[in-house]
Amino acid sequence: MKLVNKNCTEFVEALASKSAVPGGGGAAALVGAIGMALGSMVCNLTTGKKKYAQYEETIKDILEKAGRIEKELLEMIDDDAENFLPLSKAYGIKANTEEEKKKKEKVLEEALKQASEVPIKIVKTSYDAIKLHEELVDKGSRLAISDVGVGVQCLRAALISGQLNVIININSIKDIDYVNKVKEETEKLVVEGTKIADEVYKKVEEVLSK
């Protein structure tokens, strides 16, 4: 059974168990999808309203992008679990001779890179989703302003959580060029994305305190 087909209770129970998947990566992807879905809800509560007619095209554009992001993040839940399997197997390889140890190291290295793939995507996609909330906080219906805040907080958590799962993998990767490349592209997104998320949240707080 695909993880994404589990109901909320089942997913939370599977997460709580000691089994390797779902773990932090799958959790991050689902929390990101939940965050983006709140953005879609805000779009759906804004579109067609006279008061926001000037933003109609932008809102429709955000809604379309958001739908794609939700789908991608939901798919990442099972992709992350699948990508973890080779790593799980690699750790179990018995290696006694020098040759066997070298071979195991090579298999591990590839498996670690594969396990990093989805977390890297989670960071990139959560960043894109936060950018959409940056537009929504100004152009979405004021009646749903708290949902923009919840959405962006969930995505902030998904962004940072994706990065934690990148780090836990690349910490064991020996290919320094790969490690540096991944670090460079994800760290920038995490720093900038967290900053934008906090700014969006501050705007939400300001509107709510009026």
Added chain:
Amino acid sequence: MKLVNKNCTEFVEALASKSAVPGGGGAAALVGAIGMALGSMVCNLTTGKKKYAQYEETIKDILEKAGRIEKELLEMIDDDAENFLPLSKAYGIKANTEEEKKKKEKVLEEALKQASEVPIKIVKTSYDAIKLHEELVDKGSRLAISDVGVGVQCLRAALISGQLNVIININSIKDIDYVNKVKEETEKLVVEGTKIADEVYKKVEEVLSK
């Protein structure tokens, strides 16, 4: 169909739609349950391990509390939706005469208080869950340290999101004593809880950068 019985895709789709529930409150509750479940996973990966034998009793205690918190947060998803119904109805009450307007105002006031109940609980429960992560970051298996980080980030999002749903409701409540009481008890938890969550995350970062 109960919201908690929807699978991940269905829940995200229902959230994205313009229907009133699930909304930010239900999303916050689910994200909180996901966060606490990662804490449980860390406990399950720690218990029985020789290296952490000195923490065995504490870990078992955290695991028991965590299980209760997950269950409560999952229940809050549907409780929040149910508590929103009277408010949704109250907004629709037609009121033309002064007497009708007064009556509507009274019904609205009660409905707003009812709609605040679950968000207040989400704040309190997420705070408790963050406190458990404060113990876990020191006593849980180092192999699962990134999951402590993901868990606490999800709970930080749930805490703040719960509070946003408190504010959106109490902003319309006229009973100033009630409003002040709720503000006082939740704001303190949000400020303190966010601070603890950030400290826990910092510790995770430090361990991962060693």
